[in-house]
Amino acid sequence: MDCKWLVEDALGFGFDDHRCIDEHLAKTEPTTVFDFYINLQ
Structure with missing residues (x-):
C-alpha cells in the first residue's frame, strides 16, 4: 500500500480500475x- 499520495490526488472519483465504488451515491x-x-416547507 502506498501511503505517500498527494492531497490533490484524492479530490476526484478516479478513473478506470481505480474508480470510486460509491461515486454514484456521493453524487446522488x-x-x-x-x-x-x-x-418540508
Missing part, C-alpha cells in the same frame, strides 16, 4: 437531501 446524496428539505 446531496440532491436527495436538498429535495427533502425543500419539500
